[in-house]
Amino acid sequence: MDGKRPRAFYFLAAFFTAYVLFLYGPMFAIFILSFQGPEGGLTFPMNGVSTYWFSKLAEGGGIVNIGAAFRRSLALGVVVMLLTVVISVSAGLAFRRKFWGASALFYIAIASLIVPSIITSLGIGLEFRIIDDLVKNVGPEWLAADHTTWMGLFTSGLGAHLTWTLPFGLLIMFAIFNRFNPAYEEAARDLGATPWQSFRHVVLPIILPSVVGIGLFGFTLSWDEIARSSQAIGEVNTLPLELQGLTTTVTKPDIYALGTTTSAVSFLVIAIALIGIRLLQRRTAKAGSDAGKGLV
Amino acid sequence: MPAPAAAIRTQSFIERMSDETASRLQALPMALVFTIFFLLPLGLIIMVSFWDYNEYEMIPALSGRGYTDTFEGCIAELPELCTIFKTYAMTLKLCFLVWLITLIIGFTVAYFLAFHIRSKTWQIALSLLCTIPFWTSNVIRMIAWIPLLGRNGLINKGLMSAGAIDAPLEWLLFSQFSVVLALVHLFTFFMVIPIFNSMIRIDKSLIEAAYDAGATGWQTLTNVIIPLSKPGIVIGSIFVITIVMGDFITVGVMGGQQIASAGKIIETRLNALQFPAAAANAVILLGITLMIIFVLSKLVDIRKEL
Numbered sequence: 390m391d392g393k394r395p396r397a398f399y400f401l402a403a404f405f406t407a408y409v410l411f412l413y414g415p416m417f418a419i420f421i422l423s424f425q426g427p428e429g430g431l432t433f434p435m436n437g438v439s440t441y442w443f444s445k446l447a448e449g450g451g452i453v454n455i456g457a458a459f460r461r462s463l464a465l466g467v468v469v470m471l472l473t474v475v476i477s478v479s480a481g482l483a484f485r486r487k488f489w490g491a492s493a494l495f496y497i498a499i500a501s502l503i504v505p506s507i508i509t510s511l512g513i514g515l516e517f518r519i520i521d522d523l524v525k526n527v528g529p530e531w532l533a534a535d536h537t538t539w540m541g542l543f544t545s546g547l548g549a550h551l552t553w554t555l556p557f558g559l560l561i562m563f564a565i566f567n568r569f570n571p572a573y574e575e576a577a578r579d580l581g582a583t584p585w586q587s588f589r590h591v592v593l594p595i596i597l598p599s600v601v602g603i604g605l606f607g608f609t610l611s612w613d614e615i616a617r618s619s620q621a622i623g624e625v626n627t628l629p630l631e632l633q634g635l636t637t638t639v640t641k642p643d644i645y646a647l648g649t650t651t652s653a654v655s656f657l658v659i660a661i662a663l664i665g666i667r668l669l670q671r672r673t674a675k676a677g678s679d680a681g682k683g684l685v
Numbered sequence: 686m687p688a689p690a691a692a693i694r695t696q697s698f699i700e701r702m703s704d705e706t707a708s709r710l711q712a713l714p715m716a717l718v719f720t721i722f723f724l725l726p727l728g729l730i731i732m733v734s735f736w737d738y739n740e741y742e743m744i745p746a747l748s749g750r751g752y753t754d755t756f757e758g759c760i761a762e763l764p765e766l767c768t769i770f771k772t773y774a775m776t777l778k779l780c781f782l783v784w785l786i787t788l789i790i791g792f793t794v795a796y797f798l799a800f801h802i803r804s805k806t807w808q809i810a811l812s813l814l815c816t817i818p819f820w821t822s823n824v825i826r827m828i829a830w831i832p833l834l835g836r837n838g839l840i841n842k843g844l845m846s847a848g849a850i851d852a853p854l855e856w857l858l859f860s861q862f863s864v865v866l867a868l869v870h871l872f873t874f875f876m877v878i879p880i881f882n883s884m885i886r887i888d889k890s891l892i893e894a895a896y897d898a899g900a901t902g903w904q905t906l907t908n909v910i911i912p913l914s915k916p917g918i919v920i921g922s923i924f925v926i927t928i929v930m931g932d933f934i935t936v937g938v939m940g941g942q943q944i945a946s947a948g949k950i951i952e953t954r955l956n957a958l959q960f961p962a963a964a965a966n967a968v969i970l971l972g973i974t975l976m977i978i979f980v981l982s983k984l985v986d987i988r989k990e991l
Contacts, residue, residue: 394801397902401797405811408794411870412818415829418839422832432832433839476714483711486704494716501723503923505931505974507948508967512726515733515960548722555715584707609820615934620955632824636938648825655821663813 416652423645431642442646455631455647462628463654465542465550466612472547473554473607474600481562482588495559502556506616509552514620517545540623549621550611557606565599595673598666605662609655727971734964743960751965755950772945773973779861779936779946780929783868787925788918790869791876795917796910798877799884800892812881819874827867827938834858834866859941867939868929875924883917884910919984926981930974947973 422429426437446455484491501509517540524536539545573595577587593600615629622630628651635644737748759767766774794815802808818826833839834857841853856862887910895905911918933948947970954963 398801401793401801404793405797408790408873409814412815415833415870416818416821416826418832419825419829430837432835432837433842476718479711480715483708486708488705488708488712490709490716491712494712494719497719497724498715501719503927503974503978504723504727505927505948505970507931507933507951508730508971509723509726511951511955511963511967512730513722514955515729515964516726518960519729519733545722548718551718552723555718559715605820613820613822613824615824616931619952629822629824632822633934633938636824636828637942644828648822648828652821652825656817659817659820 419645420649420652422642423649425642425645429642431645442641442643443650445643446646446650455628458626458628458631459650461542461625462612465546465627466608468543468547469550469554469611470604470607472551473558474604476551476555477558477562477603478596478600480559481566482592484559484563485566498556498559501552506553507619510549510617510620513545513549513617514540517621538623540621542622542625542627545621545623546618546627549617550614553614553617554607554610557610558603561599561603561606565596569595598669598673601662601665601669605659608658612655612658613651730964730967730971733961734968736961736964738959738961741958748961751959751961751963754959754962755965755969768945769950772950773947775945776930776947779865779868780926782865783872783929784922784925786865786869787873787876788922790873791880791921792914792918794873794877795880795884795914798881799887800910808885812878815874815877823871823934824938826871827935830863830867830870830939831858834863859939859943861940861944863939864936864944867935868932871935872925872928875928876918876921879920879924880914880917883914887913915984919981923978923981926977927974930977931970 418433421435422431422433423442424438424440425435425442426439427441429436480494484495517538521536521538521540524539525533527533528536569592573591574587577591582590613629614627615633618627618630626634632644632647632651635647733743734751735747735749737744737746737750755769756767759770798808798811802811831838835841836853836855836858838857840857841850844850845853891909891913892905895909900908931948933946933952936944936946936949937952947966951963951966951970954960954966
């Protein structure tokens, strides 16, 4: 370390600080404003401090069934998270060897990430409409008779969210295995471990912190998803869709209270994940290697 | 290399499979999800874009109406631009502005993190600081601007009490300005991370070599760092451009539902239940987006950069 910082450092540090303020400042403004007094409006100054708008939100005052939307989003987020982790880890393992279609699958995943969300959403919406029409018109009698739609939260909605979370999961797996030392696995194999044992007891503990990261992406991206849900979610709305609907009629701070509540869930999940990753990394550092410590 | 122990052990089903079969099975769930929820839907969009439609439903009969309706008046109204061309001109303008601003901010932030932060722990902590907002809701980050930019917002009040303006500035919110601001706010992240990722791989001895050879800081930046960060810049650009091209939520919320964009046309058609027209617009948007990506991806091999 050569001690003294160049002048550019201070300029860039100021730039970075300004960027972080730009990133977080507005968010904190609405967190503060959500504690407006009952007479308070959408902007500063604060007109007293209260939790009035939160209790109004809890009663569902004015906003349609926000509790139900909250539970739906939470349930969907958890399912998306679990599936994203399992499917991404499995595919990540597959990509360590050459297999037929590997590069096609990789490019499809990238395409799924960058094709505009509205297009994916429209496509899934059309797909389910066409399937529903087929069932109603040419399906077997017992099915066609009272068929309405298969579009829904855990069919089309789940699929739409996975097209968004899985590419992130796969990219993280690529990043993990590009830096993964295969010697550990070879050692396990030489000691007679089955593939499952070497995955369960050797590979998984090493990659676990990053797997938690995949889960974090899976949940948070689903929890806040709008564009892909918009045409593919069916009759019910998720929380972010309700929130987006409210932006056109926003007149009272209850929308801020809702925003603060939603963000609180996000921040809670982020905190849990980051603390979890930190603890796992520490465990790995402590128990991972006894090299150079002599016989233990 | 077969270990002796493996021969003694009874082989399970999985072990008897070849490595390639195992890989294919492991990749199968992901392949299925993308087939059912991505490839097939894209195919259906192309199919439906050639269907006919009436006021309330799509009709499975070959028709070019989705496209002709989209380009309606484009020849008749010449030399005036028709709606669809005007909309795309607006979308490309937003795209260019957001790309330029996110690139400048993203590059500067990444440069600071990669070259001026010396401890690994701080690098991780600060890049995490830039990432956390990405895990929170976009809509909330949009409405967060209302108390600042609104007619009675902090900025207008501040300027008025300072005597700089007499009446509140109307163009701060629900305008092109607020759309660009919100898009930059939301998506600079997509520039920072790939550029940072490229920069931390640059061999520091190259920079020392440039310095020893007498290059100024600026020369090092333009001749060493920028060329070596190109993959990150390209990947970040692909993300930002594709997101802005297809965006309809930010343009809707921050533009007060008054600004047209490529994504918003699709939404409008859908609200009118004109599915084939929506699909035709999606095909056009997809075509233009893919063209941009194709050109950009010629500049870099994505898979090498992870």
